[in-house]
Amino acid sequence: MAVSGLLEDMQSLPMLAWISPALTAVVVVLVALLSGYNRTAKGFNVPTLGEDSTDSNALKMRYVQEADVLLREGYEKVVLTPDGPRLFLPRKYANELKPFKRHEASGMKALADRHLGHYTTIDHESDVMLGAIKIDLNRNLGLFVGDVDREVKICFEQHFPPCEDWTPVDLHETLLRVVAQASARIFVGYPMCRNEEWLDCSTKFALDVMTGGEKLKLWHPWLRPIAQYWIPEMRQIRGDHQRALDLLMPELKKRATEAKTRDTGPRQDMIEWMQQRAQKIGDKSFDCRELANLQMLTATAAIHTTRLAIIHALYDIAAHPEYIEPLREEIREVTNNGSLQKQHLTQMKKLDSFMKESQRHSPPSVATYQRKAMIPIKLSNGFQIPAGTVVQCNTNILDETPSAWGDAHAFDGFRFYHLREKPEDANKFQFASPSYDSMQFGFGNDACPGRFFASNQIKIILSYILSRYDIKFEDSVKGRPKNFMFEVNVLADPTVKVLFRKLG
Numbered sequence: 001m002a003v004s005g006l007l008e009d010m011q012s013l014p015m016l017a018w019i020s021p022a023l024t025a026v027v028v029v030l031v032a033l034l035s036g037y038n039r040t041a042k043g044f045n046v047p048t049l050g051e052d053s054t055d056s057n058a059l060k061m062r063y064v065q066e067a068d069v070l071l072r073e074g075y076e077k078v079v080l081t082p083d084g085p086r087l088f089l090p091r092k093y094a095n096e097l098k099p100f101k102r103h104e105a106s107g108m109k110a111l112a113d114r115h116l117g118h119y120t121t122i123d124h125e126s127d128v129m130l131g132a133i134k135i136d137l138n139r140n141l142g143l144f145v146g147d148v149d150r151e152v153k154i155c156f157e158q159h160f161p162p163c164e165d166w167t168p169v170d171l172h173e174t175l176l177r178v179v180a181q182a183s184a185r186i187f188v189g190y191p192m193c194r195n196e197e198w199l200d201c202s203t204k205f206a207l208d209v210m211t212g213g214e215k216l217k218l219w220h221p222w223l224r225p226i227a228q229y230w231i232p233e234m235r236q237i238r239g240d241h242q243r244a245l246d247l248l249m250p251e252l253k254k255r256a257t258e259a260k261t262r263d264t265g266p267r268q269d270m271i272e273w274m275q276q277r278a279q280k281i282g283d284k285s286f287d288c289r290e291l292a293n294l295q296m297l298t299a300t301a302a303i304h305t306t307r308l309a310i311i312h313a314l315y316d317i318a319a320h321p322e323y324i325e326p327l328r329e330e331i332r333e334v335t336n337n338g339s340l341q342k343q344h345l346t347q348m349k350k351l352d353s354f355m356k357e358s359q360r361h362s363p364p365s366v367a368t369y370q371r372k373a374m375i376p377i378k379l380s381n382g383f384q385i386p387a388g389t390v391v392q393c394n395t396n397i398l399d400e401t402p403s404a405w406g407d408a409h410a411f412d413g414f415r416f417y418h419l420r421e422k423p424e425d426a427n428k429f430q431f432a433s434p435s436y437d438s439m440q441f442g443f444g445n446d447a448c449p450g451r452f453f454a455s456n457q458i459k460i461i462l463s464y465i466l467s468r469y470d471i472k473f474e475d476s477v478k479g480r481p482k483n484f485m486f487e488v489n490v491l492a493d494p495t496v497k498v499l500f501r502k503l504g
């Protein structure tokens with residue numbers, strides 16, 4: 001999600017400057033008194049990493065900065081994290097947890113816990129939202145390829161520098177705008193997708209959730225009900241919901257009027273699908289406010305993850321320029337230099353493979369399979385997991401790559417393209433195909449329902465860039481810049497500059 005923005009924000013945080021000195025003193029005493037609150041994990045028959053350590057804060061800081069290392073050290077142990085104790089497991093246990101239903105082992109609840117969802121409002125499961133993404137969005141994806149491509153073009157023309165010569169581009173900022181507008185074309189339709197205020201609101205909400213949640217975590221759980229009112233981002237979250245509703249209302253009224261007179265069928269976009277789905281399942285709590293909230297949540301799940309995947313891919317392209325020409329050639333071949341269509345995206349197999357290899361090396365997180373046990377769960381190794389425990393599986397296992405995939409540690413952009421050459425494997429190993437060996441979109445029934453949409457969006461944006469620009473790092477950068485960790489999230493180094501030059 002919005003972790004890269006969050007990290008920048010956190011780094012510039014004058015810690016605790018937003019509360020009065022008197023209150024700070026009270027809080028420091030309370031926190032000192034209570035700091036042992038999550039030292040031990042109660043009710044577990046599982047060892048805790050650093051049980052004997054006198055410095056649990058150092059352990060928590062390690063989780064923030066090197067969760068990838070800690071995940072391995074803490075295999076089959078409980079690890080103390082800033083989010084409370086977590087059980088770290090090797091990936092094989094994802095297979096054991098997979099059969100549990102979402103009300104027994106919940107990915108959403110694990111995510112909500114991580115971002116204090118009860119306070120940040122993201123602890124909100126909705127069958128309307130899941131149905132609209134899983135069924136309606138995925139069924140209708142093909143309808144939007146041309147529209148999204150157009151939106152991307154408009155965005156680049158308006159927000160990208162001319163790049164007549166090599167020009168550094170702030171990818172984090174520019175791509176946020178491109179992905180937000182391209183996604184909004186399907187989420188809220190035209191003309192809302194070009195509404196500056198809407199785009200600002202739908203991208204800022206995620207940042208407020210992330211930053212607000214991180215700041216609130218600095219407070220002891222007992223103090224959080226009060227502390228939330230001191231944290232600007234926490235107050236802003238409530239404002240974001242209201243602003244989303246205010247911005248959406250004129251569009252909803254216009255549609256309601258239109259529906260009375262219109263003789264064509266309903267529109268196709270996420271507003272319409274959510275409304276229809278709520279009607280279909282008889283959700284009485286669904287109203288305009290809920291629709292606005294669900295739009296914010298969908299944008300939060302979609303925009304920052306997709307942007308990060310594109311940035312990682314562009315870093316890999318700049319680090320391995322030998323892939324540029326073959327990728328360009330494939331795009332030319334499948335589109336025949338015409339406008340982009342649904343089947344072209346399926347035919348871009350080299351690009352699909354490159355995206356998957358990029359994600360294999362730079363996954364969104366090193367623990368994309370997380371579940372909160374909602375009931376007591378017993379594992380085959382004898383562990384009794386009490387209800388309420390969050391389990392994180394290490395899904396970033398280059399060493400465990402199947403031998404048939406070739407050199408596990410090499411960057412082989414066309415690895416999956418070649419694997420798909422066998423007729424029986426032609427539909428396997430795609431970017432949007434999760435498997436036990438490829439858990440970047442999660443695993444099982446609750447794997448990311450937006451992955452097909454993300455795959456299309458990324459292909460549309462990358463093929464736009466590849467067909468129009470040359471790309472390289474600034475000369476001082478040697479090789480692929482190392483990613484860095486914020487908790488389990490794998491971030492592309494935002495200090496690195498990528499240069500673009502328009503093709504002649």
Ligand code: HEM
Pocket residue numbers: 107108130133298301302303305306309364368369370440441442443444445446447448449450451453454
């Ligand atoms: C490259 C982009 C993306 C990545 C890497 C990504 C990754 C993930 C991961 C790892 C999960 C957890 C799956 C699990 O626990 O098994 C997830 C869940 C989810 N994602 Fe994505 N995602 C992306 C894009 C999107 C988009 C575009 C949407 C919406 C259109 C979306 C909506 C969701 C939702 C709603 C869930 C929760 C599913 C549930 O609770 O059943 N994601 N995503």
